[in-house]
Amino acid sequence: MSEQLRDEMRRARRASGMVWARFASEAGFGEAYLRNVENGNRSVTVDVAAAYDRVLRTEGTFTDALHDTGLLGPAGVPWNQPETLSVLTHLLKGSNVDRRGLLSAGIALSVSASSWSKAVAPGGSDSAAAATTSGPALVAHVDDRLDHLRRLDDKIGSGDVLQLARSELSLIVRLIKSGRNDSATTRHLHTMASEAARQVAWAAFDQGCPGLAQRFFDGALRASAEAGDPISGAYALSFAAIQCYSTPGQGNRSVSLLETATEQVRRAGTPRMHAMLAARTARALSKVGDKRGCARQLHLALTALDKGRHDDDPRTLYWVSRGEIEMIAGSSALQLNDPRQALQHFEAAREEYPGDFEYPRTHAIYLARAAEAHLAMHDLDAAIATARHAATCLGSVDSARSSSELKGLRGQLSPHVAHPAVREFLEVG
The missing domain is CATH 1.10.260.40 (lambda repressor-like DNA-binding domains)
Incomplete structure (x- = not known):
């Protein structure tokens, strides 16, 4: 340490x-x-x-x-029961005030990832997965609600989801504390707590609160370790990695988080899980200028995806598709200063990515990047048409992250204000 x-x-x-x-x-x-x-x-x-x-x-x-010694986390709190519940309870009682900046949040995420890697029980995912097929009806109902929240976040953004996910996490913690469940159900509840905390963390990041996100990502990893379920923890880390690679100078930290996640699910993860982690690793590598490493990870992602669906695929991976990976490839190529290649990937994704209806927030981000690629290729008309599509997708979606992406695009278009279409877009959107 x-x-x-x-x-x-x-x-x-x-x-x-x-x-x-x-x-x-x-x-x-x-x-x-x-x-x-x-x-x-x-x-x-x-x-x-x-x-x-x-x-x-x-x-x-x-x-x-x-104070981190072995299994102690960033605040000196042991990674075991009942301390995990104590951490989650404290998080739920706390406010939404964001005290950490992007840099300090990234540092804390690295410490949490290291502690999680030591604490999560090897091979525990099998028993945790078995619990998902049984248990009280209430537990299954809450699990379904978490699935609905994921899809709600896709469609309307993170503003309302932030509080809804906190409420779900609060209920799950109460169910764990009740002591009325058998060991398999309790493990499943901890896996659900990990996912609920991840949803809070992701919503907080999407709302521009990196410090709050970091604290809930830490809670997600702790619950994953308590469940003995590396899958849920690796999934949370893959989203924490986005927070890191979205921060200037934090690309290497993001790569490290994804390497930790990949190592922990090397044996337990399904091909779709490996595809998701490889694609996000490619994106992180693009942030540090590693073109060859990025290409290798994208190849691994598509190869894994071609193996098809698996009975043990986590419900959380419903969004992982060839279209999504092509969009990530486009973003990566743009990051690596290859707008022509970026546009090829964005075009390849178009027919397979139902972004306008299923994922309007994420699609707005990808469209803004496609517009940026058109701009780099000096095609103002295509840039404006794509930018308008992005603005339409964003619509009433509540996402500071997507709005920031569109704002950045407007800034790149502003030097071309003499062009009538550019001027109109900047004035009315």
């Missing part, structure tokens, strides 16, 4: 853009001393961790992480 902590401290310092002399001066330590701390020649003390937190404004992340 100490080596990972040093790496995180070094990464955060570099991301701040501060030169060594200024950083050391503000931290109150000698430059040579801090270099030795980061290089492993001196210990990371509480005072040093606190200095990094203060100067980098990471809100206690490094101080908390210093």
Whole structure:
């Protein structure tokens, strides 16, 4: 853990853009001393961790992480029962105030992922999966509601889903605490708690609250570990990775999260699960400029998907399709400065991706990127037509993330305001 902590401290310092002399001066330590701390020649003390937190404004992340010993998480809370329930209860009683910035949230996610990887029981997914086919009718009903919430999030965005998912998580925690369930049902309830917490986390991120998202992602991973279910934890990590690779300078952290998820489901995951993780790994690799690695992961994703559906596919993976992977490939190609290739992928996805009706929020994001690719190819008319489609898709969808993507596109179009179609789009949308 100490080596990972040093790496995180070094990464955060570099991301701040501060030169060594200024950083050391503000931290109150000698430059040579801090270099030795980061290089492993001196210990990371509480005072040093606190200095990094203060100067980098990471809100206690490094101080908390210093207390991580083995199975202890970022706040020094053991990853076992009943502490997991205590963490979830505390989260539910807390407010929606977002105290962490994107950088400190990413650091905390890395610490949570490391602790989860140690805590999740190997092979536990089989027993957890078995529980999903039985159990009280109430448990099955709540599971169905989680499925409906996922699809509601697809269609209307995250605003209402944020509170609805919190309510579902609260009910699941109450059911666990009741002590009226057999061990298989209890494991299933923890898997459901992991998914409900993931939904809260994803909705929070989509609403522009990375700190709140990080805390619930941590709760999702803890519940997954308690269930002995690496599948639900890996699924949560795949969404946490999006939060990281959406943050400038955090691409490598995202790759690391996805590597952790992939390793934990190497034997337990179905081909569709592997396809999803490979596709998101490709996207993360595009963020760090790894063109070859990105292409390899996209190939792995499509190869895995071609193996077809599996009886054990998690319900959460309903959205994983060739169209989705082609859209991810398009986004990755655009990130790697290949707009022509990006447009080929977006075009290949068009017939297989029911975005307008099933996934309007995500489709708006992909369309905004396709418009950006058209703009890079100097095709203003196609860029505007695609941008209008994106704006129509977004409509009344409540998503700060999608709105931000469209806002960025408007900014790229603004230098072309002399073009009548561009001017009209910027004025009326």
